[in-house]
Amino acid sequence: MKTTSFTKQEWDEALQGLSDSYRIFVPIREGDFHMFRPLENGIKPDFDFQNTRISPKSIIYPQSERMFEYTLEPEDPEANILKEAPKDYSPRAIVGIRPCDVHAFRIVQRNFDNPEFRDPWWVKHFESTILVGLGCNRPCSTCFCTSVGGGPFHEEGLDIMVYDLGDRFLAKSLTEKGEDFLNKTKAGAPADQPALQAAEDLKESVEKAFNPNVTMDHLHEKAVLDLFNAPFWEEVAFACINCGTCTYLCPTCWCFDIQDEVFAKQGDRIRNWDSCMFPLFTLEGSGHNPRTKKFQRVRQRFMHKLKYYVDKYQDGVQCSGCGRCVRYCPVNIDIRQVAALMNEL
Amino acid sequence: MENPYLPYPVRIDEVITETEDKNLKTFKFVFINPGDEEKFSYRPGQFAELSIAGKGEIPIGIASSPTEKGFVKFTVNKVGLVSTYLHNMRPGNVMGIRGPLGNWYPWEEMEGKNVVIVGGGFAFTTLRSSIVYMLHPENRPKFKDIKVVYGARTPGMLLYKDELKEWEQRDDIEMHITVDGTNDPDWKYNVGYVPPITEQKITSAENAIAIVCGPPIVIKMMQPVLAKLNFPPERIILSLEKRMKCGIGICGRCNLGDQYVCKDGPVFSMAQLKELPPE
Numbered sequence: 001m002k003t004t005s006f007t008k009q010e011w012d013e014a015l016q017g018l019s020d021s022y023r024i025f026v027p028i029r030e031g032d033f034h035m036f037r038p039l040e041n042g043i044k045p046d047f048d049f050q051n052t053r054i055s056p057k058s059i060i061y062p063q064s065e066r067m068f069e070y071t072l073e074p075e076d077p078e079a080n081i082l083k084e085a086p087k088d089y090s091p092r093a094i095v096g097i098r099p100c101d102v103h104a105f106r107i108v109q110r111n112f113d114n115p116e117f118r119d120p121w122w123v124k125h126f127e128s129t130i131l132v133g134l135g136c137n138r139p140c141s142t143c144f145c146t147s148v149g150g151g152p153f154h155e156e157g158l159d160i161m162v163y164d165l166g167d168r169f170l171a172k173s174l175t176e177k178g179e180d181f182l183n184k185t186k187a188g189a190p191a192d193q194p195a196l197q198a199a200e201d202l203k204e205s206v207e208k209a210f211n212p213n214v215t216m217d218h219l220h221e222k223a224v225l226d227l228f229n230a231p232f233w234e235e236v237a238f239a240c241i242n243c244g245t246c247t248y249l250c251p252t253c254w255c256f257d258i259q260d261e262v263f264a265k266q267g268d269r270i271r272n273w274d275s276c277m278f279p280l281f282t283l284e285g286s287g288h289n290p291r292t293k294k295f296q297r298v299r300q301r302f303m304h305k306l307k308y309y310v311d312k313y314q315d316g317v318q319c320s321g322c323g324r325c326v327r328y329c330p331v332n333i334d335i336r337q338v339a340a341l342m343n344e345l
Numbered sequence: 346m347e348n349p350y351l352p353y354p355v356r357i358d359e360v361i362t363e364t365e366d367k368n369l370k371t372f373k374f375v376f377i378n379p380g381d382e383e384k385f386s387y388r389p390g391q392f393a394e395l396s397i398a399g400k401g402e403i404p405i406g407i408a409s410s411p412t413e414k415g416f417v418k419f420t421v422n423k424v425g426l427v428s429t430y431l432h433n434m435r436p437g438n439v440m441g442i443r444g445p446l447g448n449w450y451p452w453e454e455m456e457g458k459n460v461v462i463v464g465g466g467f468a469f470t471t472l473r474s475s476i477v478y479m480l481h482p483e484n485r486p487k488f489k490d491i492k493v494v495y496g497a498r499t500p501g502m503l504l505y506k507d508e509l510k511e512w513e514q515r516d517d518i519e520m521h522i523t524v525d526g527t528n529d530p531d532w533k534y535n536v537g538y539v540p541p542i543t544e545q546k547i548t549s550a551e552n553a554i555a556i557v558c559g560p561p562i563v564i565k566m567m568q569p570v571l572a573k574l575n576f577p578p579e580r581i582i583l584s585l586e587k588r589m590k591c592g593i594g595i596c597g598r599c600n601l602g603d604q605y606v607c608k609d610g611p612v613f614s615m616a617q618l619k620e621l622p623p624e
Contacts, residue, residue: 067350072399082354112595117593123346228622267399284586308602
C-alpha cells in the first residue's frame with residue numbers, strides 16, 4: 001500500500017485524467033450546499049466542504065431505478081414478459097466521500113447482500129465502485145460518527161483515504177483497487193516523512209476536539225416490547241409533520257416501493273425510494289393499516305434504526321452518525337435525544 | 346447472479362369463479378418455460394408474487410399443493426388495482442409468478458401429530474394446499490387425525506365447494522363446515538361462527554397442532570377457544586398478511602419488530618408473535 005502526495009491542482013488534474021477509466025463522482029458546490037455529481041467537462045470539484053446535503057447513497061442505489069422492461073404489444077411473442085433493464089456497471093469512483101457515508105454502505109450491505117438473497121443491482125453497483133474517502137477536518141456540530149463505531153478518519157470500507165493538508169492532499173491506498181487507482185493517476189509524489197507526520201497530527205487533533213458522546217450502549221439489552229411500549233413516543237413524534245426528509249437524506253434508509261409505468265405499449269417496472277413516514281407505506285388492500293398514526297410511524301423509524309437492526313445483526317445501530325436528519329429536520333427532531341431516551345429507559 | 350425480482354412467465358390455464366359474490370376467483374397457471382415448474386418448488390403455507398406487466402405485483406398464498414403437478418393455483422380476492430385487473434384476465438393470457446416466497450407450516454414438527462385446521466372466510470387457500478398435501482397417499486400416514494373447521498358467511502361464499510364435499514365423504518379427515526347463516530333449507534352442515542363451532546367440535550389439544558387462518562376477528566376470537574382447549578402458544582400456528590413489495594425481506598415495509606412477514610413469515614407461532622410488537 002502506498003501514500004502519495006498531490007498538490008491540489010495535481011489532484012484535480014489527476015481526476016480529470018482518470019475520467020476516461022472511471023465514472024468519477026465528486027462533490028460540487030451548488031448554492032449553499034454541496035452535492036455529488038459526475039465529473040464531466042465544466043464540472044469543478046470542491047473539496048472544501050463539511051458534507052453533502054444529500055448522501056451519496058443514490059450513486060449505488062438510485063432514487064428511482066428501472067428493474068425490468070417489457071412490451072404490451074399484443075402481436076409481440078414476448079409481450080407481457082419482463083426482461084432485465086440494461087445497466088451500466090462500468091468502473092466508477094466516488095471521490096471525497098466522508099467516512100460516515102462509507103460506514104452507511106456497510107450498514108445497508110447487510111440488507112441488500114445477505115446469505116439468502118442478493119439484490120443484483122445494489123451488489124453490482126457497489127462492487128463496481130471505488131470509494132475514495134476524505135477525512136473530516138471540520139466535523140459538523142450535528143455529527144456523531146464516533147458514537148456509532150466510526151470516526152472522522154475511519155478507514156474501514158474505503159479503498160483510499162485522503163487527508164487534506166491545506167496546500168495538498170495526501171492519498172493513502174488501503175486496497176488493491178485503491179492502489180490501482182492511485183497508480184493510474186500517474187501524478188503526485190511519494191509522501192515524505194513530514195507529510196505523513198502532518199496527516200497523523202491532523203487526525204489526532206481533530207479526534208481530540210470531537211466529542212459528540214451519544215450513548216447507545218444499553219440498546220441491545222433492552223426488551224423490544226418495553227421500548228415499543230415506551231411512554232415517550234407520542235411526545236417524540238408530536239412536532240413531526242411526516243415530511244420524510246429524514247428518510248430521504250439518510251444514507252442508511254433503504255426502503256423502496258415497486259411500481260409499473262407504461263407509455264403507449266412499452267412499460268418499465270421501477271423501484272423508488274419509499275419512506276416509513278408515509279401512511280401508504282403499510283396500507284393493505286383490505287383497507288387495514290397497522291400504522292395509521294403518526295407516532296407509530298415515527299416509532300417505527302427509530303425502532304428500526306436503534307433496536308430492530310441492533311437485534312437482527314448484533315453489530316451496532318443502523319445509523320452512521322452523519323447528522324443529516326438532525327440538521328435538516330424542519331421541526332428539530334433529534335435522533336441523538338431519542339437514542340438517549342431509548343438507552344435510558 | 347440470480348435475480349430474485351424476476352418473475353417466471355406463466356400462462357393462465359383456467360379461471361374458476363369460487364363465490365356467489367364473484368369476488369373470489371381461482372387462477373390455474375402453467376409455466377411457459379420448461380424447467381421453471383421445478384425451480385418453483387414449494388411447500389404448503391408459502392406464497393408468491395403474482396406479476397402483471399403494466400400493473401404490478403400482489404402477494405398471494407399458494408392454493409395448490411406440491412403433490413399436484415403441471416400447474417399452480419391461486420385464489421384471489423378482488424380488492425385493488427392488480428387483483429381487479431387479474432379478475433378480468435382470461436385463459437391464454439400471459440403474466441408472471443415470482444416465488445415461492447416465505448416460510449411454510451411446520452411440516453416436520455407436525456409429523457406424528459394430530460392436525461387441527463381452522464379457517465375463516467377466504468383465508469382458506471394455503472389451508473386447501475395443506476389438506477390436499479396431507480391427504481396424498483404418500484403423506485397421509487405421516488399425520489394422525491386431521492380435523493378441519495372451515496366457515497364462511499353463507500354457503501355461496503365457501504371456497505372449493507366440490508372438494509369440500511369430497512373430503513366430507515372421506516373417513517381419513519373430519520370436516521366441520523359452517524356458515525354464519527343461511528336460508529337454504531337443504532343446508533346439512535353447521536350454522537354458527539367458526540370459534541364456537543371449533544369449541545364444540547374440537548375436544549382435545551393432545552398431541553395436536555392447530556393452524557389458524559382468517560380475518561383478524563377470527564384470529565382474535567380463536568385465542569380463548571384454543572387456550573381453553575389447552576393448546577400451548579407454541580402449537581398454535583398462524584399465517585399473517587401485510588402490505589408487501591419485494592417478498593424477500595429487502596424493501597423494508599412488512600416488518601413486525603425485527604422480523605419480515607414476507608421472509609421470516611408469513612407463518613408464525615402464537616409464541617413467536619407474543620415476543621414481537623403487536624403491529
